[in-house]
Amino acid sequence: MEFFGALQDIGIANGTFLMFAMLLGLLVTGIPLAYVTLLVALVFALGWFGPMVVPLITSRVYSFVSSFVFVSVPMFVLMAAILDRSGIARDLFDAMKLLGGRLRGGVAIQTIFVAVILAAMSGIIGGEVVLLGLVALPQMLRLGYDKHLAIGVVCAGGALGTMVPPSIVLIIYGLTANVSVGDLFTAAFIPGLMLASFYVAYVLIRAYLNPALAPVPDQNDVVPLAEKLRLLKGLILPLLVVTGVLGSIYGGVASVTEASAVGVAGVIVSTLIRGELTIALMKGAALQTLQTVGMIVWIGIGASALVGVFNLMGGIKFVSDMITGISENPTIILLFMMAILFVLGMFLDWVGIALLTMPIFVPIIIKLGYDPVWFGVLFAMNMQVSFLSPPFGPAAFYLKSVAPAGISLATIFRALVPFIALQVLAVAILIVFPGITGR
16 A cells, blocks of 8 residues: 555656656567556556546546547558458559559659559558568569669558558547647648659669669560550549548548548449459458557557556656757757657657657647647658668568568668658658648
């Protein structure tokens, strides 16, 4: 019984240090983030306040999981799971051969365009990287592309789901920061395309400076007109789904949650038209959705509980005062936040980062006079880096699971360095020119 309330004696500064030391210590042991945050929240709730505070924590958790917008998350995950099991992505990639033509680096560029369309259909990063790793990477390697360029394009392109609406990263940020997800989607659209254009420009520059990196296809690979018409059919269904999802949101016809249901219906109808809709496909997609969303929900529950306890302790005010005390220059404070997110992205899942840091960062951003919607786009762009950065960049591990035997994890991370530099450049441009988001 002496434990209850005893932690208060150490003070908020030492309490904050102890909390984060405990978090890091438990994470190093390999315990999942959701369980770590829940355990630390429970220890500090009982140790700082006693048993009476537990109902307050549960009410905070309930407010997170009961949000109506959160319904869109399983819907978009289900879209990605169905896409993963159908031939839509493969036909889309084949159709994009028409875009590349005899352009040097054309297959890499078509891969980036396919990545943008897949991102606009579902916004799930893991599925995109795996799909492109199975479809695009072997073709680029077969054509003689430099393996580092091919690997970088697949991983960086697959991670575009973080930025291109409907992005689940933006949905979780909107829930955490209490800002409109529709506004976030609108603000992120041009920055997402800007980043994709950086990748295209990088491929073209590298390919034309060093033609050996991306050989032009042989004359025998020229596609006849009849084949072109057949390939074009592969574009129709994906573009209809994208139009249905984004068009309903931007047109004001549907909310983000309703548009996610439109997207699921569109993908199901597309697989039905293609003759691929089976009970086995839907069962596998449903189980994959349950697994992915279950992970997101549990991380959300743990992070919400931890932030709730930390807030009651006075920790959020303490950290906020500490960050704002770094400098009187708002830009310096903003850059410091970006650095924190960059470092956290090397070790933590983006869901945990959003739920743990945004309750602290967003009030500071508003206090400094910045737009929280613009900051949400900046956060999503920063999380792009986290998907590629070592030692735990998820995109590298997703690709490794389907890459040819000769490609090591070290090779993948080396290939990602220039694309990480492009992402950091995009973050810098968003900071210097916030008007790109339209805010």
